[in-house]
Amino acid sequence: MSAMAPFSEPSALTPGSVAEVVDLVARMPMVLAVGAGTKPVPSSCPEGCTPVAMRCLSGIVEYDPGELTFTALAGTPLGEIEAALARHGQYLPFDPPFARAGATLGGTIAAGLSGAGRQRFGGVRDFILGIRFVTGLGEQVRGGGKVVKNAAGFDLPKLFAGSLGRLGILVEATFKVFPRPKAFATLLFACGTVSEALQLLETLRPASFDFEAVEILPDESAIAIRLGGAPESFAGRLAAAERAAGRSASRLLEDADDAFWRNLEPARPAGADEILAKVPLTAAELPAFDAALAAAGARRRYSSGGNVAWIEWSLGFEALEAALRVQGLSGLALAGPAPRPLIGAIRGKAFRSRVKAALDPHNRFPDF
Amino acid sequence: MRSRFLTALGSLFPPSRLLIQAAELAPFESDALTAFRARPIAVVIPESKEDVIQAVRLCRDHGVPFVARGSGTSLSGGSVPVAGGIVLALNRLNRILRIDPARRIAVVEPGVINLTVSQLAARHRLYYAPDPSSQSICTIGGNVAFNSGGAHCLKYGMTSNHVLGLTAVLPDGEVVELGGESLEGAGPDLHGLFVGNEGLFGVALEITLRLLPIPESYRTILAAYDRVEDAGEAVSRIVASGLLPGAMEIMDRLAIEAAEAAVHAGYPADANAILLVELEGERAVVDLDFARLSEVVRLSRPREVRVARDASERLLFWKGRKSAFSAVGRISPDYLVQDGVVPRSRLGEALGEIGRMGRERGIRVANVFHAGDGNLHPLILFDGRVAGALEKAEELAGEILRLCLRLGGSITGEHGVGMEKRDYLPAMFTPTEIEVMHRLHRAIDPKGLSNSGKMFPGGGAPALTAHGPHPLERAGIISRE
Numbered sequence: 001m002s003a004m005a006p007f008s009e010p011s012a013l014t015p016g017s018v019a020e021v022v023d024l025v026a027r028m029p030m031v032l033a034v035g036a037g038t039k040p041v042p043s044s045c046p047e048g049c050t051p052v053a054m055r056c057l058s059g060i061v062e063y064d065p066g067e068l069t070f071t072a073l074a075g076t077p078l079g080e081i082e083a084a085l086a087r088h089g090q091y092l093p094f095d096p097p098f099a100r101a102g103a104t105l106g107g108t109i110a111a112g113l114s115g116a117g118r119q120r121f122g123g124v125r126d127f128i129l130g131i132r133f134v135t136g137l138g139e140q141v142r143g144g145g146k147v148v149k150n151a152a153g154f155d156l157p158k159l160f161a162g163s164l165g166r167l168g169i170l171v172e173a174t175f176k177v178f179p180r181p182k183a184f185a186t187l188l189f190a191c192g193t194v195s196e197a198l199q200l201l202e203t204l205r206p207a208s209f210d211f212e213a214v215e216i217l218p219d220e221s222a223i224a225i226r227l228g229g230a231p232e233s234f235a236g237r238l239a240a241a242e243r244a245a246g247r248s249a250s251r252l253l254e255d256a257d258d259a260f261w262r263n264l265e266p267a268r269p270a271g272a273d274e275i276l277a278k279v280p281l282t283a284a285e286l287p288a289f290d291a292a293l294a295a296a297g298a299r300r301r302y303s304s305g306g307n308v309a310w311i312e313w314s315l316g317f318e319a320l321e322a323a324l325r326v327q328g329l330s331g332l333a334l335a336g337p338a339p340r341p342l343i344g345a346i347r348g349k350a351f352r353s354r355v356k357a358a359l360d361p362h363n364r365f366p367d368f
Numbered sequence: 369m370r371s372r373f374l375t376a377l378g379s380l381f382p383p384s385r386l387l388i389q390a391a392e393l394a395p396f397e398s399d400a401l402t403a404f405r406a407r408p409i410a411v412v413i414p415e416s417k418e419d420v421i422q423a424v425r426l427c428r429d430h431g432v433p434f435v436a437r438g439s440g441t442s443l444s445g446g447s448v449p450v451a452g453g454i455v456l457a458l459n460r461l462n463r464i465l466r467i468d469p470a471r472r473i474a475v476v477e478p479g480v481i482n483l484t485v486s487q488l489a490a491r492h493r494l495y496y497a498p499d500p501s502s503q504s505i506c507t508i509g510g511n512v513a514f515n516s517g518g519a520h521c522l523k524y525g526m527t528s529n530h531v532l533g534l535t536a537v538l539p540d541g542e543v544v545e546l547g548g549e550s551l552e553g554a555g556p557d558l559h560g561l562f563v564g565n566e567g568l569f570g571v572a573l574e575i576t577l578r579l580l581p582i583p584e585s586y587r588t589i590l591a592a593y594d595r596v597e598d599a600g601e602a603v604s605r606i607v608a609s610g611l612l613p614g615a616m617e618i619m620d621r622l623a624i625e626a627a628e629a630a631v632h633a634g635y636p637a638d639a640n641a642i643l644l645v646e647l648e649g650e651r652a653v654v655d656l657d658f659a660r661l662s663e664v665v666r667l668s669r670p671r672e673v674r675v676a677r678d679a680s681e682r683l684l685f686w687k688g689r690k691s692a693f694s695a696v697g698r699i700s701p702d703y704l705v706q707d708g709v710v711p712r713s714r715l716g717e718a719l720g721e722i723g724r725m726g727r728e729r730g731i732r733v734a735n736v737f738h739a740g741d742g743n744l745h746p747l748i749l750f751d752g753r754v755a756g757a758l759e760k761a762e763e764l765a766g767e768i769l770r771l772c773l774r775l776g777g778s779i780t781g782e783h784g785v786g787m788e789k790r791d792y793l794p795a796m797f798t799p800t801e802i803e804v805m806h807r808l809h810r811a812i813d814p815k816g817l818s819n820s821g822k823m824f825p826g827g828g829a830p831a832l833t834a835h836g837p838h839p840l841e842r843a844g845i846i847s848r849e
Contacts, residue, residue, distance in 0.1 A: 066604055066713045068522070089610055112553065125557050126529045139800045147709045149521045149741040150778040151514065151564055152785055152796055153823070154805050155528060158560025162553060179610040202470055206493050208581040210649050233652045240652075280552035282471045307551040332554040348546040348558045351538070351812075355561065358811040359804070368555060 012051040018132070018140060018171050024052055025138045025169065025364050032366055033169045035075060035107030038098040038268075039334045042111055042164045042341040046366050054106055057171055060084055062146075069129060069146060071174040074106025081105060091180040094118040094127060095213075097266045106170045111332070112162025113278065116213035116226070116261060119304045121178065125161040130174035133160065133167075136360030146174045159355065162332075164341055166368050167359045181228030184212065186257045187241055187249035189223045191216070194290045194302065197223040198283050200245055201305055207244040209237075215264060216302035218290060225249075226261065264301065268335045269312045275320055275336035277343070279309040279329055289327050296323065317343075342368050370409060370452075373430040377410060377454070380422050385413040396455045399440040399447045400502075403704075403758070404787045408435070408449035415460045417477070417535070417573040423456055424571065424818075425541040433817045436571045438479055438507030441500075443705050444786025446514055446566055450820055456571065458509055464488055465574065472579045473532060473549055478509025478572050482516075485577060494579040497524045500782065501690045512572050513819075515564030517782030519615040519689075522740035526782065528563035530578045536562060538570040539818035549576050566784050567819030569812045583614075583648035587658040588682045591670035592639035596620045596735070599641040600715040602668035603739040606645065607712065609664050611657055615740060617644040620719075622699070622734035623692050623747070630695030633688025636672050643670075643739070644685055692736045693747065700732070700749035704761050707783040708772030712742040721771055722746050731764055743781035744772070770795060785823045793825055 012034070015021045024031055030049040037043055045051050054075035063070035065088035072081055078092075078099035085091050095115030096108045109131070114123030121127075130144035133156075143156025160170060191197040197216040200223060213226040227237055234253070242248050252260050269276050281289060283306040293300045296319070299312040311331075313320045317338050324331050324344030331343045352368065378386060387393060388410045398405040409432075414420045420436075427434045433453030440447050449455050461477035464485065468474075469492035474485050482503040485496040499518035500506055506516070511527045512534065524530075533547025547559030562569055593599045599618045606613065619627065621640045628635055635642055647654050647661060665673060676682035696703050710718045719735060722744075726733040734747040746768055750761040769779045769792050779785070779792045793802060806824065810816075 064711070064713065066608055067711050068607065069711075112555070112557065114552070118551070121523070122525065122529055123552065125553075125560055126525055135804060139804055141801050141804050142797070143801075145709075145778045145796075147711055147742055147777050147781075149517055149526065149709055149738070149743045149781040151517070151526070151780045151782050152778050152789075153793065153801075154808060155515065155561055155564045158528060158557045158563075161557045161560065163556040167556060179612055198470070205469065205581070208493060208584045208650070210581075210583075210653070229650075229653045230656050233656055236652050237650060278552070278554065280548065280550035280554055282473075282549050284468075284471060284549075304551055330548075330554045342555050344554075346555055347548065348544055348555075350542060351544045351546060351558050352556060354811040355556070355558070355808065358807040 012053040014053045014056050016056045018057070018134070021052065021134050021169055021171060022138045022140065025134055025136065030364055030366060031169070033074070033106065033110070033165045035104030036077065036102040038101045038103040039107060039111050041333045041335060041338045043107065049366050052169065054104065061172065065090060068177050069148060069174055070177060071146060071172060072105050073172050074104065074170045076105045078103050078105060078108060085177055086180070089180055090177045092127060092175065093121045093178050094123045096124065100265070101267070105173055109161055109170060109173055110163055110165050111334070116215055116264060116303050119211055119213045125158050127176045128157045128161055128173060129176055131157045131160050131170055132172040134169045134171060136168065136362055136364040141168070144174070148176050164368065166365050167356060168365070181212070183231040183234070183254070184226055184228045184257050185234045185238060186252040186260055187225045187238055188252060189225070189245060189247065189249040190221060191223045192221055194218055195287050198286065198306060203246065204241065204244050207240070209241060213261070214305040216306055218294070219299055219301065224260065226257070266310050271314060273314055273337060275313045275317060275338050276334045277311045277313060277320065277331045278334060279311060279324065279331040279344070280307065281309055281329055282307060285327055285329065289329065292323050292327070373426070373432055374410060376426055376430070377412060377423070380419070380426065381412050385415070387411040396437065396440070396449060396457070399442040399445060401443050401445040401786070401788055404445040404448045406449045406451045408453055408455045411455040411457050413457050413460055417461065420456060420458070420461070420571055420573060421537045421541065421543060424537050424539065427454065427817055428539065428541050428815065431815060431817070433820050435819050436509065436513070436567055438510035439505045441502040441506040442510065442514065442784070442786060443707070444514070444780065444783040444788040446784050446786035446822055447510065448787055458507065467492065469494060471549060474577045474579055476508050476575055476577060478507060478512070478575065480508045482506050482508060482511060489579050490582065493582050495582050496530065496577055497580050498527045498530055501693065508575055508577070509572055512563050512575055513565060513567045514784035515782070517738070517743065519617055519738055521738065521743070521782070523612055523614050528560055531559055531563050531575060532578050533559050533576040534562060534572045535574040536570050536572045539813035539815065547576070551578065564784070566786065566823045568809050568823060570818050585651035585654045586646060586648045586682060587654050588644065588646045588676040588685055589661065589665060590674045590685050591643045591665050591668070592636040592672040593641040593643065593670050596641035596719050597716040598668060599643040600719065600739065602643055602665060602670070603715065604713060605664050605668055606661065609660060611661055611664070613645050613661070613740065614648045615644070615646045617689050618642065618735070618737055618739045619689060619692060620735040622732060623696070623736045626695040626699050626734060627688040627692045629698045631687050631691045633684050635688055639671065644689055689736070693745070696734055696747045696749065700751070702750050702752040702758070704748040704750070704765050706744065706746045706748065706765050706768050707780045708744050708769050708777060709781040710742045710744065710772050710775040710777040712739070714775045715739060715742060718744060718771060718775055722768055725764060725767055729760060729764055731761060738781070741781065742777060766792065787822060790823055790825045793823065
């Protein structure tokens, strides 16, 4: 950890225009774009690398509610975007995490993070339509487009979801948005184990419910299932879901629903020695991985029906890395004492190296 | 040199799976964009991913270009062979390796037909969402290469939104695994970059697809209008009302006539435009939404509204739409299909302008489009036997693409750039942006062997001809979207 500089280091440069970003890439030996610093591990600079603060490249450039798209500069706080969308009854359905902590649009893309709402329509990768970025050669590049359907050129916007600032500096992005359901309601089923939770999901599957979020909560011995829509639809639908599950649940409506999901959002762990990590997985790996996490005393929850684990781990980086490797899993360390963001069994490294060499041939951005 | 290569190929593939006679090669000379043709020196028919890997490595060793091909339904010339190269016909790699209902995934080989995935997943009440009009014949491998779309892209996205991971052989023979089986990933979205590469990054060998629960309920409404602009206005009102239909499709008068002549869908014959809107999801939600939708549509002053009473009527509504492209063959000997995208709010403007440009040139244009996502499919009608007609039609097609860009859209929504639109790539991207894409391409295919000549301007062009539909299309086996 000694080599890592925190994002707020005074040496951070603060470009006020894309031209200044280009200039910095040309001038500095190595740079890394940082947003609000809500994800300190991926936004920490290795030695010899200078943080570039993106907060001055901020603001919504274009938003036409009728198009269901907006374009904003990378440093725009998610909160500002969500407020603008909410005024027109729209939202980013994937519930980008760390919004209340001040996370920016660019940081969310670069970290490739989605929240509980990614269950139904997909995550940040599925809603990003276009990007503008600066390559390691200082080139200004647009990828994708500003319309919801587009197949022209390579899909650079998707590549940049999860790119961790290592392939280029994002300066602007265009997203698809959806009309926000009028209301949400949540069923909280008691579930002793993750296997029982997975069994419950299997029982519900044939009924074709359109769940907005499905969260397995071993720490609370529960599974939370969220529905969205018109409030008058809830009584019947919640009852139908309980019938299909063959058991009753506690119901959370209105403020109780809202507060419940707000409390579930990932946050920086309280303990300084704890690592917050996101681990993609599937239901097949979940029981064994959960047992390993339980044995390590890690707090954890499983989002999107068991497709991603959010972990707070206190046994140190090496042990976390080992726990992932044993299961053949990869992960992303976001906060806490971790020397690098990508951990575990990362796939596709050879392909990634080729991509990195094409976009950043002189390593003006840190390696992964 | 060539004979040494063919000899080596012969040691990998038995004669029954190595086609070299002119008559055997002819069906592979073009795809659904029949204007482009080129003859490969051989076609090989792999039966396993090892066959594909060995063929690609042999091509690498001999510097021979190759084109992977599924059912040849590309509308952008995306699977046209490279002269002097070979074709890898992947139709026999058509195994569904696994359907895992608990994880809601299917792992398939590239030659699997799109619709087959949904048919096999249906027993688990799951389906594969991307539905290009050619879905009863096009393959997942081709869908992956060209990031195919369909009628449900506003709500559900394109192929790339439904691919979780894949194994691919890169053009220099390296085999890579990208993504995985989870909905989420860690690190850059490499499989997201691979999808839509137009064959330039090599060949996908195994693809992990995301499956969705089959909706409990559908409600489909068909509204007829006196003016196509009114249908476009209705779409804007529907979106403004906060509804999110799974599909919103518009056909204009000429397209309606063609569809009626072909499949007798029972569309209102005197309408100048038809709007098809479909809601799907949980019954309780769909019923509430349908009441709102009906009200919004009523306020848009259609001349007639029909609601599908049952599943068979719903399919009939769709049959006319899905067959519209090939149906146009009934009213014109030849036609070009365009695939531009405009912001949804500018659909009316775009259609008005396309109509004007067509009239100015004395060219008939039928319009079928995915109104929900602004994806236009103008069908430019011409007679290839008339000297200069193809060139005039192509000129109009180019004008339409430039119009889409002027309005803030794209040159292709779902067909890809391919051979057809590569000269328009510079109209959408700067020289720097194209250079960056070139660098990516070279990093992955240093020798330029895989499907070379597609997407980027300035590659070698096969002969341009102007004669009629593909033989398979004429026989009604393939259709176009």
